[in-house]
Amino acid sequence: MALIVNYYDQYSGYTVNGAYLRILPFLENFDSKNFTVNFALFKDEASRRAGKAPIPGCSALSREVSPMVYEEYFSPTVKDLRECAYIFLKSLPEFADAIDA
Numbered sequence: 001m002a003l004i005v006n007y008y009d010q011y012s013g014y015t016v017n018g019a020y021l022r023i024l025p026f027l028e029n030f031d032s033k034n035f036t037v038n039f040a041l042f043k044d045e046a047s048r049r050a051g052k053a054p055i056p057g058c059s060a061l062s063r064e065v066s067p068m069v070y071e072e073y074f075s076p077t078v079k080d081l082r083e084c085a086y087i088f089l090k091s092l093p094e095f096a097d098a099i100d101a
Contacts, residue, residue, distance in 0.1 A: 001023075001082060001083065001086060001100070001101075002021060002022045002023075002045070002048075002086075002100075002101040003020075003021040003086060003089065003090065003095065003098040003099065003101060004018055004019070004020060004021070004098065004099040004100075004101045005018075005019050005021050005041075005095055005097070005098045005099075006018065006019070006097060007019045007021070007041055007058070007094075008094070009057070009058070012057070016041065016043065016055060016058075018044050019041045019043065019044065019055070020041070020042040020043070020044050020045045020047065020048045020101065021039050021040075021041055021042075021089070021095075021098070022039060022040055022042070022048060023037060023038070023039045023082055023085050023086065023089075024038040024039055024040060024060070026038055026081075026085070032067075033067040033070040033071070033074075034064075034065065034066060034067050034070065035064075035065050035070075036062045036063070036064055037062060037063050037065060037085045037088060037089060038060060038061070038062045039061050039063075039089070040054040040058060040060065040061070041054055041058035041061065042054050042055065043055060045101055063088075063089065063092060065088060069088065073085075073087060073088045073091070074088075086100075
């Protein structure tokens with residue numbers, strides 16, 4: 001499971017069209033209802049599958065999940081937290097045009 005995104009880095013001004021976004025392993029704490037979704041961006045899916053490194057500076061990006069957002073996308077009864085994390089990322093304006101890969 002991954003996303004194809006057109007990623008714009010606000011710090012460098014660099015845009016990567018068709019980047020391959022992959023969520024990194026994470027530990028979720030149901031008690032705090034607050035955690036971080038970490039992900040890496042690759043040039044494209046072929047680069048990821050070929051074992052290439054993530055785009056420099058894009059190997060450990062993250063987005064915070066607040067307790068309020070947590071209630072909407074995650075819960076102790078969820079069976080696939082990674083799928084919920086992808087749905088959460090797609091809800092963010094910067095990933096609104098993401099395509100499931």
